[in-house]
Amino acid sequence: MEMLVIILAVIGILLIAYVILLRQQIRSINRQLTRRMEEKTRQPVSLELLNKELNKLAANINKCLKSEETLRLESVREEKHFKELIANISHDLRTPLTAIKGYQQLLEKAELSEEQQQKLQIAKKHTTQLGALIDHFFEYTYLVNAETELVMERLNLTNLVTECIAEFITAFEEKNLTVYLAETPPILMIADKKMITRIVQNLIRNCLAHARGDIEVEILADKNAILLFRNPVEDASDIDVNRIFERFYTADRARGRTTGLGLSIVRLLAEQLGGNASASIQDGFFEIRVELPLLTSFNHQI
Numbered sequence: 001m002e003m004l005v006i007i008l009a010v011i012g013i014l015l016i017a018y019v020i021l022l023r024q025q026i027r028s029i030n031r032q033l034t035r036r037m038e039e040k041t042r043q044p045v046s047l048e049l050l051n052k053e054l055n056k057l058a059a060n061i062n063k064c065l066k067s068e069e070t071l072r073l074e075s076v077r078e079e080k081h082f083k084e085l086i087a088n089i090s091h092d093l094r095t096p097l098t099a100i101k102g103y104q105q106l107l108e109k110a111e112l113s114e115e116q117q118q119k120l121q122i123a124k125k126h127t128t129q130l131g132a133l134i135d136h137f138f139e140y141t142y143l144v145n146a147e148t149e150l151v152m153e154r155l156n157l158t159n160l161v162t163e164c165i166a167e168f169i170t171a172f173e174e175k176n177l178t179v180y181l182a183e184t185p186p187i188l189m190i191a192d193k194k195m196i197t198r199i200v201q202n203l204i205r206n207c208l209a210h211a212r213g214d215i216e217v218e219i220l221a222d223k224n225a226i227l228l229f230r231n232p233v234e235d236a237s238d239i240d241v242n243r244i245f246e247r248f249y250t251a252d253r254a255r256g257r258t259t260g261l262g263l264s265i266v267r268l269l270a271e272q273l274g275g276n277a278s279a280s281i282q283d284g285f286f287e288i289r290v291e292l293p294l295l296t297s298f299n300h301q302i
Contacts, residue, residue: 011122011265022054025054028056028136028159029045029054029057029058031284032045032046033045033061041063042069044060044062044066045058045061046058066150068129072090082193084091085238086138087239089138090134090138092132094134095129096132097130097134100127101124101127101131104120104123104124104127107120108120110256123224132205133261137261139198139261139265150189150191150192150195150272150273151191151192151193151194152190153190153191153192153193154188154189154190155188155189155190155191155193155196156186156188157186157187157188157189157196157227158184158186158187158197159186160193160197160200161181161200161217161219161227162181164197164200164201164204165179165181165204165217168204168208171208173210175211175217177206177207177211177213177214178214178215179214179215179216179217180214180215180216180217181217181218181219182216182217182218182219184219184220187219187220187221187225188225189225189292189293189294189295190294190295191292191295192217192271192273195269195272195273196273196292198269199227199264199265199266199269199270199292200227202262202263202265202266203227203266203288203290204229205262206229206262206263206266206288207229207231209262210231210233210286211232211233212231212232212233212234213231213232214231214232215229215230215231215286215300216228216229216230216231217229217230218230221294222271223294224275224288224291224292224293224294225291225292225293225294226289226291226292227288227289227290227291227292228287228288228289229287229288230285230286230287230288231285231286232284232286233281233284233285233286236281236284236285236286239281239286241278241279241280241281244263244279245263245264245266245267245277245279246264263277263288265280266288266290268298270290270291273292273293274292274293275290275291275292275293276288276290276291277289277291
């Protein structure tokens with residue numbers, strides 16, 4: 001009887017030791033997986049114990065990791081191919097467009113009647129719109145399909161908006177528009193400067209294209225940085241603020257005029273920065289509100 005107790009005790013100790021070793025091996029697998037994710041290594045999961053089930057588990061994990069790596073590499077190749085395709089299409093479209101602009105410049109130097117000059121100016125206007133639409137198309141397509149890598153830096157949002165507006169002064173004067181920028185103290189943030197600049201430039205271009213009066217711009221800071229662009233519109237009832245950020249949304253169906261992709265790019269960039277964009281209409285004024293976190297990297301620390 002005493003011998004049986006001893007044997008059972010030894011067996012119990014061995015089982016406890018085995019369970020402890022199994023738990024250690026499971027922890028080792030977890031550590032290896034964590035290290036692989038954090039350090040982005042391709043090291044397969046390895047085991048020190050000869051356990052049939054754990055060996056199967058490790059083998060299946062390694063198969064899954066290998067499949068995931070293969071898919072990732074294929075995705076990288078497809079993205080590269082996509083970018084090359086976009087670049088080629090861009091070249092194919094811009095080459096004839098450049099030729100058209102060149103011939104229009106030659107026609108301007110020719111002796112044309114007043115009526116012919118007017119028609120030429122109309123053609124030039126549509127050519128410019130087509131060029132802008134092509135640029136927006138490729139920018140939007142790239143932003144949708146490319147992985148966003150934020151380049152974080154300290155910036156003064158107030159100064160950036162002021163500089164962007166100053167760059168469009170000539171365009172505002174040609175449209176007989178005045179921009180009223182509300183006085184605001186410097187609003188400092190950490191963000192991707194290029195992306196913020198794109199947002200502001202597209203908001204300005206939208207005002208130039210659709211504003212029917214002077215433009216009001218405000219920059220506010222609460223929990224987030226807030227950009228407000230406000231302008232009167234010709235017929236507010238034709239605008240669906242719930243669809244204004246859709247690609248090629250048509251406000252005036254009779255004229256077939258669309259908002260293009262500018263506002264879609266604004267919302268897309270704002271969301272990639274962790275913010276949002278919205279629109280509203282009140283008393284004949286159309287307002288776009290863009291909210292951006294003052295710190296636009298979720299794991300970044302000042």
